[in-house]
Amino acid sequence: MNQERPKRVELAHFLRTRRERILPGDVGLTKRSRRRTPGLLREEVAQLADVSVTWYTWLEQGRPVRVSETTLSNVAKALRLTVAETTHLFLLAERPVHVKRGEHVAVEVRRLLDGIGPNPAYITNNCWDVIAMNDAATLGLFAFPEDGPPIGRNFVYDILTNPQRRTQIVDWETYARRMVVSIRGGHARYRDDERFDEIINRCFEASEAFRAWWNEHAMNELRPGSLEINHPVWGLIAYTFASFRATEVSDLRLTIFTPASTDLEKRLRAAIKKKNGR
Numbered sequence: 271m272n273q274e275r276p277k278r279v280e281l282a283h284f285l286r287t288r289r290e291r292i293l294p295g296d297v298g299l300t301k302r303s304r305r306r307t308p309g310l311l312r313e314e315v316a317q318l319a320d321v322s323v324t325w326y327t328w329l330e331q332g333r334p335v336r337v338s339e340t341t342l343s344n345v346a347k348a349l350r351l352t353v354a355e356t357t358h359l360f361l362l363a364e365r366p367v368h369v370k371r372g373e374h375v376a377v378e379v380r381r382l383l384d385g386i387g388p389n390p391a392y393i394t395n396n397c398w399d400v401i402a403m404n405d406a407a408t409l410g411l412f413a414f415p416e417d418g419p420p421i422g423r424n425f426v427y428d429i430l431t432n433p434q435r436r437t438q439i440v441d442w443e444t445y446a447r448r449m450v451v452s453i454r455g456g457h458a459r460y461r462d463d464e465r466f467d468e469i470i471n472r473c474f475e476a477s478e479a480f481r482a483w484w485n486e487h488a489m490n491e492l493r494p495g496s497l498e499i500n501h502p503v504w505g506l507i508a509y510t511f512a513s514f515r516a517t518e519v520s521d522l523r524l525t526i527f528t529p530a531s532t533d534l535e536k537r538l539r540a541a542i543k544k545k546n547g548r
Contacts, residue, residue: 281362282332318348388538390527398425440498
């Protein structure tokens with residue numbers, strides 16, 4: 271049975287494979303007529319990344335050297351890594367991952383969203399902007415405008431500042447506090463993101479509750495939960511919900527609300543069919 275290899279060994283192998291696939295001409299270096307190894311030399315990667323040859327050699331040898339995030343970014347650029355490869359590099363080096371905020375929903379994810387049927391579902395990015403939602407969400411839970419200012423489609427801002435939510439959500443305080451915890455956790459993970467700052471500042475301006483809860487610095491694990499709402503058409507209805515990562519690199523999140531009763535499920539199915547003319 272093979273022993274598990276340390277991450278630094280995997281990191282070394284990963285760097286070598288990425289280096290060997292790049293030709294000097296690809297990165298603006300002069301081609302050499304005789305090269306004993308494929309791809310770039312370690313010296314060339316070190317030059318492109320603005321690091322010492324010794325340090326980069328140790329990194330490729332799997333030695334336990336300290337790696338800064340700035341240096342890793344330079345290495346990623348020198349090796350022309352994709353977003354996914356850069357994420358993998360940071361994970362192997364055990365450094366915080368800089369995940370790109372997602373704004374695009376792939377066709378496959380969109381089909382999944384539409385195929386969930388009577389379960390209201392949303393695709394949100396890392397700061398809880400609603401990127402997409404299905405028919406069940408617009409009919410049986412919360413609809414978000416497709417146009418207008420971006421703040422209008424932010425789930426956290428909507429729950430905290432929309433007066434309709436206070437009357438619709440039975441235990442509004444518990445659910446709203448959950449939203450504050452969720453965006454606080456995201457703000458700590460995704461640094462230097464102006465979108466987070468915008469949302470937090472707008473919430474501070476518009477919500478006294480947000481100001482109070484944010485300053486409490488409460489943090490806990492966001493587990494699946496339940497939600498009761500006073501629906502304008504169907505009265506008191508209930509859901510359970512859970513969130514899942516829809517993509518790894520852009521960190522889009524899929525949140526699904528499951529009807530707590532078969533009666534609500536049937537009514538949602540009928541409403542969806544009527545909306546779509548079937």
